Amino acid sequence: MRRGSLFLSIVLSLLMVLGVFNWSAQASEDVIKIGAILAVTGPASFLGAPEANTLKMLTDEINSQGGLHGKKIKLIIKDSGANPEKAISFAKQLIEEEKVFAIIGPSTSGETLKIKNICEKGKTICISCAAAEKIVNPVAKYVFKTPQKDSFAVRKIYMQMQKMGIKKIGVVVGNTGFGKAGKAQLEKIAPEYGIEIVISEVYDKKATDLTALVTKLKAKGVEAVVNWSIVPAQSIIAKNMRQIGLNVPLFQSHGFGNIKYVKAAGAAAEGIIFPAGRLLVAEELPDDHPQKAVLMKYKRDYESRFKEEASTFGGHAYDAFMILVEAIKKAGLDKEKVRDAIENMKGFVGTGGIFNFSPEDHNGLDIDSFEMLTVKNGRFVLLEQ
């Protein structure tokens, strides 16, 4: 490997002396390298695939407008398959070998928590597309995230339950970083809203049938079920509940925001309630809503290029990328200055909400960035209050 690259560099420098490769050598210095670690394949591919598409689309858009400060963006996407070990080695590779300007991603909370320290030590900006609150609490200097915090999602769900008069609930989560973090938040916040969790269960992220688990929920006499996961089990639990005749409301996390989960659950998805950013219901927003223009543009661009419906996950990548672009525009090409620019950014309108970062808050979104949505006739709609 080393000998190969040595040989290559000798040849290249010879060519450079001859002036043959002059332009390409220059070009490599004239790009801004942005790394991305995304779960393009694997169990979280409903997250990573639209995120990767979004980044490609935005890179092309920025580059066609002449790039940033006269330099083109070079996007390096690494597919982690939602595997934290792979995410770790990609993070090291991007920071140490590629010397990227910043890292977008990873897609999942488990992966992000594993690379949080690596980015911190490598002094490289990391804008995660994952939800768990632990990513930004405690705050790490170089780590930001764009999806709404899971504690806000939990509060939003509990507020809805209070309105519906629900007191006894069952909690089921997948055994991923996202699921476990969600379970902890659900259990911690429940007493504040007078809600009792009568049963709390973890299932395998690869589970293909949860009939026995929902039978257990039924036996406990729960008034509602909250499922917290990002795997296809989100669809499976909906089916299994209806099949065994457990007809109580099903709440999902903000991880449900891809229409593919609805398609997989078919008729069983009807009536599922979950908190999400406004992207999924962009058309329904009033025209004077501050996010409307951003949401509609992203949605139209994405859907016309990739021929599939935009999801909140692609939106998280959009926010991460555009926040970075905004900061580079403002602060130039110095990593430290760009980091400071992100930390002090106020009023940035993204797909997830309006971001107001501060040294204490590396997420920048408040609870109002969530809407409660439900599924009606196979589509996401605003839940009527």
Add this chain to the structure above:
Amino acid sequence: MPLVFCIIFDCIMNIELFFQYVAAGVTYGFIYAIVAIGFNIIYNTTGIINFAQGEFVMLGSMTAITLNAFMPLSLAIVLSVLITMLVGAVMEILFFRWLESPSVLRMIIITIGLSIIIREIALAIWGENVRALPYFTGNEVSSVSFAGVHISPQVLWVVGICSVMVVGLQVFFKYFRYGRQMRACAANREVARLCGINTKNMVTLSFVLSAGIGALAGCVVSPITYSQYNMGVPLAIKGFTVAILGGLGNSMAAVAGGLLLGILESFSVWVMPSAYKDAIAISIMLLILFFRPAGLFGRKEEFSLKEF
């Protein structure tokens, strides 16, 4: 001990709940059983464990899903079963038939290699996406109830089709010429050959048969579990344990073993957190094998004669 009393008490208190767990277990039990029978058929004629058995299940359901876009469901399933049988035949003819008195280990390693190749090809064709066949009757929310037990109609399809397959295979092995010839091979390959049975064809036939039943099982279970290019691996592991549990080579024992494992898994969720489901099922199985190494229904003398 108090735990056992708790369970018994719970059962008496709530008989509906009891049967609900049984129903959940039976669905999976039958799928495990069919995969185990696939193992057994090939084991009987060749003495090997075909680790590509789970891939037949995957191929069957994925092919049916693709074909279903162009034709009615029933036709798509029949065609996909036939295609998977063809794959089974081609596999045997290309990789096993020409081997001169191969060792058991060598053939097993070939099947492991084939399972990886098939999975990778499936990944290239169908990608990572999770797909599913439509429900045969009703849809995702349909539910039929018997005396307070609610189940999806698809469960009845799984139980029904798998039972028909099991009975059909028994009839085939007892009363049909090829079936009897396959049994002769299983009893003693050398003697069967001396009696004029073409043992090589019987081996091909065994691959075709287990590919066929695996594919059909894959189709009926697809609406419940979804299908993906790598769905075969966990099924093969469970099917293999069930085959061992029942006693390798015995199809009816595989059915009993499958149902036992399915129901054990289901009840383990009742008493323990569901995260431990697999661990409990496998521990109980290890215990059984510790005390009955030939399987629940296998005899010791028979077991000692087997090559593997």
